[in-house]
Amino acid sequence: MAGNNLLFDFLAAIAAASALAMITRRNIFHGAILLLATLLATGGIFLQLQAEYAFAAQLLLFAGGIVLLFVLVAMLLAPGALHHPARFNWRMFAASALVLVVAIEILAFFWARHDATLWPSVAAMPPNNTGTMGDALFRDDLPAFEFASIPLLATIIGVVMLAKRRTE
Amino acid sequence: MPAALTILEEFAIDVLDAAAIVGFLLIGLVCVALMDRRISEDLAPQPARRTENLPVLLERLARALQSYGRGLLTENPGRFLPWLASIASVASGIIAFAALSFGPAIHLANLNAGLIFIFAASFLGIYGGVLARGFSVFSGSLAGIARNAMRLASFEVAAALALISGVVLGGSLSVGQIVNAQLDQGAWFIFLAPLGFVLYLASSIAGIDTVARPSVRRVAQADGYIEAETAEKFRWPFGSLGASIHLLIGAGLAATVFGGGWLRPFASYHDHFAGTPVELLDALPPLAASAMAVYLFWLASFEKDNGRRQLMKVASGVCAALFAILTGVLFAPPAALAAVHGAFWFVAKMAAYIYGFLWLRARIPQFRFGRPIRAAWNFLIPVSAVNLVCVAAALVAREQWNWSPAGSIFLATGIGLAIGIWLGLRDIGETRTYGMDADGRQQPIV
Secondary structure, eight states, X not given: OHHHHHHHHHHHHHHHHHHHHHHHOSOHHHHHHHHHHXXXXXXXXXXXXXXXXXXXXXXXXXXXXXXXXXXXXXXXXXGGGGTSOOOOOHHHHHXXXXXXXXXXXXXHHHHHTTTSOOSOOGGGSOTTHHHHHHHIIIIITHXXXXXXXXXXXXXXXXXXXXXXXXXX | XXXXXXHHHHHHHHHHHHHXXXXXXXXXXXXXXXXXXXXXXHHSOOGGGOOOOHHHHHHHHHHHHHHTTSOOSBOOSOSHHHHHHHHHHHHHHHHHHXXXXXXXXXXXXXXXXXXXXXXXXXXXXXXXXXXXXHTBSSSSOHHHHHHHHHHHHHHHXXXXXXXXXXXXXXXXXXXXXXXXXXXXXXXXXXXXXXHHHHHXXXXXXXXXXXXXXXXXHHHHHHHTOHHHHXXXXXXXXXXXXXXXXXXXXXXXXXXXXXXXXXXXXXXXXXXXXXXXXXXXXXXXXXXXXXXXXXXXXXXXXXXXXXHHHHHHHHHHHHHHHHXXXXXXXXXXXXXXXXXXXXXXXXXXXXXXXXHHHHHHHXXXXXXXXXXXXXXXXXXXXXXXXXXXXXXXXXXXXXXXXXXXXXXXXXXXXXXXXXXXXXXXXXXXXXXXXXXXXXTSOBOOOO
């Protein structure tokens, strides 16, 4: 168990440090890669909690999809961003204030409930939790799941319509 | 006991396992390179470049690996990103290998979402290409980034859909459970979903093949693809280390899902040598190894090239050692027997897949970029989806309505094939009309 705790400390330290480094770096690509490191370390914690599906989804969707999209868009749209980092502007202030407020909220939440059991223990996790999750999504709560997919479908159709070549 | 020592004890086995996997991958890389060179030589002999003896190859591998410690061929936007770019595709491949099983109990991580993990981890290799092109000394590599990402995404979708037909048959995403399902059902899934395997192979060939060919390297260099550059600089034969590792992973997935993993052929047939607990079919691996050793030694006597003769003799010696191990383990406890022979069968299946892959790849002409993408979205993905539905329907027909296995499989494969042929013919027709305008002039084809 000592090793497990050490592993958690290690992953948590990586996640926290790279998150902190991400918001302090000027270089947009370094920021994206540090975000990737945060996501991978968080995924490692999921894996340690035996939430293997969440871990794989983290890799595939966030690390493989979303951060990759950030990197690609940054490269395609702002090739100069590499050598000329964005100058100071007031939006930074607004964003920082917002982040600060949210951070205080989260900390207050944890402070109010610091003695309650927020998370189930690892032992409470069913061994085949991927299967359990599949049952929940596709059998027990199928309508809710399908409704949740409607915005996604709308987005896909919207993208197709925007990208469609005009035929006149 | 001090805490540090307990922790060391806890992780010692895992670290050893990880080291074994990395060692296996390095040997696998050399084998892939040798196989690729040999196959392309069979196709077009290149007597001037026959330098593939073992010391030279090992030196090249060492230099290629050494190069990953440095920043490569970039405008130097710091040291970190180029370094990351150069290791990303290789590192992601090594990570993905952790979830594959070489035998009933030989694996680093037995995840119950193992296949998704393997796919996800190997997909992270795309960062190598993206970052490398982004920081390349060549201008105009941005199109290359988009191309590379699009190509990989398209063919990963097709390959995943084809692979899911095996997952449906196995009823699980866990590597171990898929192999055990093949044992229970008495057939490898390549026989229950043959079209799925063919589609998987096709999309893997089309998806991996960006820089791997010598003829493509020059084009790829214009795009600024770093792996092609390292390949050119360090003369690594099979295009790039990243592509080789991803080929090994593709082979591992195919062997697991379609080829029965570590199961031997006719795994549910148990007949023993009279009076011994040794099964008849367990004599196959030692026989194969000894036959290979003798054949290679015999073949080496005809070889004129000195380096290649040495290599053949080394390989023959390795096969002889393998024979000794595989025979010795027949008289060991059943667990050891299952582990060693399981690993033998798994690696043999991977090798067979890789040989077939490289053989086919060497014989398929290289297409301009847009064509394979069109093929992926207009042909491979729809056919894979239809095949998936057909395989699932055949499974239901077998289990619920008691259809005969052969009938249901033939019907499912037939429907999939018919739709595939229809889509293919339609696509050929479309391409023709698309390429010409009304006066017969050539129009740009997307």
